[in-house]
Amino acid sequence: MQKGSVLFLSDNPGDPTTPGYPSKEDSPRTDPANFTPSIPSIPVSHTAGQKLLAALDGHGVDGRTVNRTAWVGALNATYSTGPAPGVKLSLRNLAEPKITPVWNAIGYINGTNADETIVIGNHRDTWMIGGAGDPNSGSAILIELAKALKRLTDSGWKPTRNM
Amino acid sequence: MIGSVEWIEEYENWLTETAVAYLNIDVAVSGPVPDFGATPEFKTIADELLKKVVHPSDGAFNQTLYDVWFDRTEGEYGVLGSGSDYTGFLHKGIGAVSIDSC
Numbered sequence: 001m002q003k004g005s006v007l008f009l010s011d012n013p014g015d016p017t018t019p020g021y022p023s024k025e026d027s028p029r030t031d032p033a034n035f036t037p038s039i040p041s042i043p044v045s046h047t048a049g050q051k052l053l054a055a056l057d058g059h060g061v062d063g064r065t066v067n068r069t070a071w072v073g074a075l076n077a078t079y080s081t082g083p084a085p086g087v088k089l090s091l092r093n094l095a096e097p098k099i100t101p102v103w104n105a106i107g108y109i110n111g112t113n114a115d116e117t118i119v120i121g122n123h124r125d126t127w128m129i130g131g132a133g134d135p136n137s138g139s140a141i142l143i144e145l146a147k148a149l150k151r152l153t154d155s156g157w158k159p160t161r162n163m
Numbered sequence: 164m165i166g167s168v169e170w171i172e173e174y175e176n177w178l179t180e181t182a183v184a185y186l187n188i189d190v191a192v193s194g195p196v197p198d199f200g201a202t203p204e205f206k207t208i209a210d211e212l213l214k215k216v217v218h219p220s221d222g223a224f225n226q227t228l229y230d231v232w233f234d235r236t237e238g239e240y241g242v243l244g245s246g247s248d249y250t251g252f253l254h255k256g257i258g259a260v261s262i263d264s265c
Contacts, residue, residue: 007165009164009250010244010250013164013245013251014164014165014251015165015168015169018172020172022170023169023172024173102165102166104167104170106170114181115181117177117178117182117183118182118183118185119178119182119184119252119257120186120188121167121185121186121187121188121248122187122188122189123164123166123167123248133190133193134189134190134193135190137190138190138262141188141191142188
């Protein structure tokens with residue numbers, strides 16, 4: 001199951017306790033409530049989603065009558081609105097709020113033109129177990145690129161721009 | 164994205180003075196269809212570079228990456244907003260190209 005992130009992807013995509021300035025061990029920190037969602041959410045698996053929708057079947061307005069874009073999906077259910085009398089959902093969302101280190105892996109090559117820089121990058125965290133495609137296929141390319149660039153710099157080559 | 168955003172915030176002065184481009188390589192291999200996003204100023208140079216790369220489609224090597232991508236997308240680059248590490252760069256006015264597949 002792929003887990004997403006509740007990070008404020010557009011408004012404040014960094015550390016929610018250091019909006020607009022770098023997050024260091026001794027950085028002043030602001031209340032993360034400004035940049036974290038007030039409504040808790042949790043992704044559910046296909047299996048759990050199927051059960052939830054099945055419990056709503058036949059109750060309230062069916063999905064086709066609702067007639068909203070993307071309301072009806074591909075699971076075997078009528079995508080009814082409910083409420084379904086007697087059905088109780090028990091949901092636990094365990095999170096541990098804490099300040100904890102994260103690491104960037106960064107390499108630099110100076111170019112002959114010190115005034116211009118090209119940055120090449122990727123993320124290392126993943127939204128699922130493994131992450132073969134997202135992000136490790138990209139990271140594998142970056143590692144191979146770094147090896148190739150190392151051989152070039154060992155031979156005396158220098159890029160025009162900083163990398 | 165937290166790591167890239169915080170790095171950009173730490174080196175903001177150097178990056179905004181010298182960075183000419185950010186190249187994002189995220190989901191590089193997950194399917195046969197190349198998928199590119201770019202800020203507008205890089206579309207022309209990206210076109211030129213894609214035409215120089217051979218794409219191993221169907222075991223043949225007679226098509227470029229550009230050919231395969233154009234067949235699927237009619238040459239439309241995705242619009243970069245947020246969703247991967249180009250976000251922090253865009254927020255500081257640094258253009259980006261993002262390479263993905265789907």
